[in-house]
Amino acid sequence: MKEIIVQKFGGTSVGSIERIKAVADRVIKSKESAKNIVVVVSAMGKSTDHLVGLAKEISAQPDPREYDALVSTGENVSASLLAMTLIEQGYPAVSLTGPQAGVRTETLHTKAKITDVVTDRLKDEMSSGKIIIVSGFQGLNANNDITTIGRGGSDTSAVVLAAAVGADECEIYTDVDGVYTTDPRKVENARKLETISYDEMLELASLGAGVLHPRAVECGKENNIVIHVRSSFEDGEGTRVKEVDTMESSRAVTGVAMSENEAIVSVIKVPDSPGNAGKLFTELGKAGVNVDMIIQSVEQGDENSISFSVQRDDLLQAKTISEEVAKALNAEGVETDDNVAKVSVVGVGMLSRPGVAAKMFAALGDAGINILRITTSEIKISCAIPRDQAREALNILHATFELDA
Amino acid sequence: MKEIIVQKFGGTSVGSIERIKAVADRVIKSKESAKNIVVVVSAMGKSTDHLVGLAKEISAQPDPREYDALVSTGENVSASLLAMTLIEQGYPAVSLTGPQAGVRTETLHTKAKITDVVTDRLKDEMSSGKIIIVSGFQGLNANNDITTIGRGGSDTSAVVLAAAVGADECEIYTDVDGVYTTDPRKVENARKLETISYDEMLELASLGAGVLHPRAVECGKENNIVIHVRSSFEDGEGTRVKEVDTMESSRAVTGVAMSENEAIVSVIKVPDSPGNAGKLFTELGKAGVNVDMIIQSVEQGDENSISFSVQRDDLLQAKTISEEVAKALNAEGVETDDNVAKVSVVGVGMLSRPGVAAKMFAALGDAGINILRITTSEIKISCAIPRDQAREALNILHATFELDA
Numbered sequence: 001m002k003e004i005i006v007q008k009f010g011g012t013s014v015g016s017i018e019r020i021k022a023v024a025d026r027v028i029k030s031k032e033s034a035k036n037i038v039v040v041v042s043a044m045g046k047s048t049d050h051l052v053g054l055a056k057e058i059s060a061q062p063d064p065r066e067y068d069a070l071v072s073t074g075e076n077v078s079a080s081l082l083a084m085t086l087i088e089q090g091y092p093a094v095s096l097t098g099p100q101a102g103v104r105t106e107t108l109h110t111k112a113k114i115t116d117v118v119t120d121r122l123k124d125e126m127s128s129g130k131i132i133i134v135s136g137f138q139g140l141n142a143n144n145d146i147t148t149i150g151r152g153g154s155d156t157s158a159v160v161l162a163a164a165v166g167a168d169e170c171e172i173y174t175d176v177d178g179v180y181t182t183d184p185r186k187v188e189n190a191r192k193l194e195t196i197s198y199d200e201m202l203e204l205a206s207l208g209a210g211v212l213h214p215r216a217v218e219c220g221k222e223n224n225i226v227i228h229v230r231s232s233f234e235d236g237e238g239t240r241v242k243e244v245d246t247m248e249s250s251r252a253v254t255g256v257a258m259s260e261n262e263a264i265v266s267v268i269k270v271p272d273s274p275g276n277a278g279k280l281f282t283e284l285g286k287a288g289v290n291v292d293m294i295i296q297s298v299e300q301g302d303e304n305s306i307s308f309s310v311q312r313d314d315l316l317q318a319k320t321i322s323e324e325v326a327k328a329l330n331a332e333g334v335e336t337d338d339n340v341a342k343v344s345v346v347g348v349g350m351l352s353r354p355g356v357a358a359k360m361f362a363a364l365g366d367a368g369i370n371i372l373r374i375t376t377s378e379i380k381i382s383c384a385i386p387r388d389q390a391r392e393a394l395n396i397l398h399a400t401f402e403l404d405a
Numbered sequence: 406m407k408e409i410i411v412q413k414f415g416g417t418s419v420g421s422i423e424r425i426k427a428v429a430d431r432v433i434k435s436k437e438s439a440k441n442i443v444v445v446v447s448a449m450g451k452s453t454d455h456l457v458g459l460a461k462e463i464s465a466q467p468d469p470r471e472y473d474a475l476v477s478t479g480e481n482v483s484a485s486l487l488a489m490t491l492i493e494q495g496y497p498a499v500s501l502t503g504p505q506a507g508v509r510t511e512t513l514h515t516k517a518k519i520t521d522v523v524t525d526r527l528k529d530e531m532s533s534g535k536i537i538i539v540s541g542f543q544g545l546n547a548n549n550d551i552t553t554i555g556r557g558g559s560d561t562s563a564v565v566l567a568a569a570v571g572a573d574e575c576e577i578y579t580d581v582d583g584v585y586t587t588d589p590r591k592v593e594n595a596r597k598l599e600t601i602s603y604d605e606m607l608e609l610a611s612l613g614a615g616v617l618h619p620r621a622v623e624c625g626k627e628n629n630i631v632i633h634v635r636s637s638f639e640d641g642e643g644t645r646v647k648e649v650d651t652m653e654s655s656r657a658v659t660g661v662a663m664s665e666n667e668a669i670v671s672v673i674k675v676p677d678s679p680g681n682a683g684k685l686f687t688e689l690g691k692a693g694v695n696v697d698m699i700i701q702s703v704e705q706g707d708e709n710s711i712s713f714s715v716q717r718d719d720l721l722q723a724k725t726i727s728e729e730v731a732k733a734l735n736a737e738g739v740e741t742d743d744n745v746a747k748v749s750v751v752g753v754g755m756l757s758r759p760g761v762a763a764k765m766f767a768a769l770g771d772a773g774i775n776i777l778r779i780t781t782s783e784i785k786i787s788c789a790i791p792r793d794q795a796r797e798a799l800n801i802l803h804a805t806f807e808l809d810a
Contacts, residue, residue: 017462054486057422063492069485069500073478080474081459087468095474100549121549144505144526 008158015045043074064109075135098138117164155216163223178239269332341390413563420450448479469514480540503543522569560621568628583644602649674737746795
């Protein structure tokens, strides 16, 4: 018998009364194997979008404090409906708003960080045998005002609460049954992982795997909370995100990921003078353009070319800014390439196993795939390649690192 | 310049973003004549009905605590939207939930009474120059749980808050422009009253005038708060509900009211034994049937007839219960009459002016209207009459007491 389990159900899982009843059934079933259950819920289906729509009718930039007061009501609706359903079925339950559950945040609105959880009420309700339903995505700041912690933040609420009450595990119920070696829609023999490390999950989350909010993973890592990603619709184990000893990791690469939404901008023949690259990236940063892979190449005499990759959605803006800076710096001009994708291999095992990069480059080279750019972190190697070869590259890398085994 | 005005806007007034913007305009205009404005709002249009509908999908009798947690979100939505609108227009504003505004209630759910208002936050926000928008209909109980104070309770929230902050006046904005001498849809020359006393308003509220919740009137009387009933749609003064010295009251009768929804039940020939009437009304009370005018008549020997009026909606239930009791008591039987209406004259002036009842009975008698039952309070005389003569009776009484003058 486990002591405490925290479970999180997203907006789709609580999107109707019928779905809420299905969630209640699952919670009741879990109660057989755990003494205490704390459930974190998102707002029902599209209800947050509805509230945001009302605010946008009033203002393009609604007052942040009032925006939080408004949108936080959505989670309170689903929390009380779920508690009501459990009580109706004979299981003592209580819904708590983020503030009632003791979730304290920074004063900042719309994307406050959780600073603390005052667990008195949670402990009281648990000791009286109640299943606790907490509104995700929200907390109380030092001004006694309701804050929200950013979209997708219910994952983070769940992990923070799991840490605060000392839960055995934090279960994140979602519409997929776990984390895969790669996108199953793109690689036929993608395989569900039993476990994945926090760091690998962070790399995959930022690469667009999307099953788990990155802040939730960070928070799990900081507090060493096992996060169990599993299906709302099926029984059976999902994938556990947890600390994995790099020396014990059985393989060099855990997963491969691909993003087709990439583009490259090159500023040609920039006069070689200190601070020129700095000027370019300062302007891009001011405009909120996220720059990824940068290459600065000496081409001839005192002139460099500076080349970088951006998200394809940012290409037009990046091009305009680059052209302005190029003119100011007396560079020759700006070239762009939007036929670009990025493939990445991720694995904590590569820390103790040299040769992963060489193997990756060789596999792509053997298939005639041209590598345009490379970036690496300790546990990740990413290559920019032509977009029309991206899917082929993903399958090759999945096979090369034997991820289907 | 007034110090503090409290204003209450109902669900229809905040039923859409367009309507909320109109309310904001009115609040801004009021800010010219008062240093501080506290606005109390109901939930948008039908949104409470929508939430109640969701709860009813789960349970015929939803858990009361969770029910309150659920439905109270509706007022929070409209409060934050109104604050957002004011801020967008350049007026500092802040929305407060009932709990944040310091509204404290009994622990009882769904119909808690307000016990206290902790005004610290209200005073802080006022001293920082903000227009305060408070969610009506809700408060916080001693368990730190959200309670609601019953439907129509936003009127009461407004009057209680007006008393707590020492407001000059509590304005209730509604879809009529004031309180009339009688229903203007039924009597052509009904006249809007400038003022009406709390007691008269209470009698008229319970007689179905419906512009103001009775608990709000009681609360206004207890705290001597002037309640100004006025139109959401038009400018101009409405009706002020306030203390009126009975000796100074310029007329005996202030208003006349009529209810067509009445019926009479008679239990025939009940053996005269102590407690028999008690048994009948105990059973009716248990079933929640509200009994109004009772007549017990000695007909012959040791047998009485017991006759009473009820709301027409309760007639079937009252008849069934009466028949059971009649059988148990060996009474002869039960007769009913559902062709009944009730006309009432109300006025604090009748306390110092004898002869009002005589004048009323004479006027009805002269018109050939048969009086079936009579009840009186200190400031009210009601007569049950045949329904088909009700409208005629109303017009006769309105003219008799010169209410059109």
